[in-house]
Amino acid sequence: MKIAVLILAAGSASRMGEAKQLLPYKNTTLLGHAIFQAGKANIASVYCLIGANAEVIKKEIKQDVQFIYNPEWKKGLGHSIATGVNELEKKRYDSILIMLADQPAINTAYLNVLINTALKNPDSCVASGYGDKLGVPAIFPQLFYRELGKLSGDVGARYILNSGMENLIVLNTKNKIEDIDTPEDYKRLLKKINLFLNT
Template sequence: MNIAILILAAGAASRMGTVKQNLEFNGTTLLGNAIDQALATGMQNVYCVLGAHFETVGNSIQDKAVTVIENKNWKNGLGSSIACGIKNIEVNNLDAVLVMLADQPLIDAEYLKQLIQTATEHPHSCVASDYGKKNGVPAVFPKQYFKELERLSGDQGAKELLNSPAASVIKLDARDRVWDIDTPEEYARLLKK
């Protein structure tokens, strides 16, 4: 199964008060770590959507084997980054896209491989991370959902699709891995882990 990985890192991180993507973590940066985990799955096509602080963030990942996509409309939210990513990936030969965030540092390659394995076994279903009451990303979207992803906008991202009764969605228990780092306090807690 040919799956591309799309890492979303276009936000301005206003609550953090600094360029969140470049914060140090795990011997690299938050974004660098997300890219390393994506590459460790063995998938060949890894893309990263950047927007705010495009040059600063882009320079920090120059040595990574990742294709950078610029979302000039990043102010329109997460949904616009997913749409921009899907539109800019060569999707013709893809079976699915795994969408993940740069600011979920506890998501590791092992968990991403579980998502990919489940998607391979169920090629016509979305495979989402179970947040308890809701489903979210990281999630794998099969190609029949690409058009819908291209139409996303606003800050909701793909939540509506992943929680829609009309969509076929398999949930994986992400346990405590789905933790977004949005504030200096959360970042401080992360560094203490």
């Protein structure tokens, strides 16, 4: 079973005020950390969907990752997902694991739990559950490519996952979902790291 990882990093991060994909995190960046964690997982290939700040990101990221460029990234998250999925569909992957560049608590161990669950249930979506909502990281088999490929605007994969769909398996994220969207979010993240290093 061939699984590709699609890391979404096309937005302009307007609430952050700068390219949050390249904010320092540990010994790399937020995006670099996501690529590193995905690269160690049991998958076929890692792709990164970029748009805003594309040239800067490609220059800064030195890891083994294949970039997919969405020139119409301003059309929203849904359009970026559709662009990435439509491109990967041509490469005949059995499933696509969609994840974000700004969820630093997501690690290889958790990604492998998602992947191993998908391997045992190849016709089901495997989603991350937090609170009463479902979201990414999530694995979508080929059965859902067409629906993902029709997304537009800011309607993301969560719309599909929370639509009462069948063939769905939900995993407990155990507090791993923490999006870094604002300067305050980033400050809290750095504070957590410092507390961890000093204990």
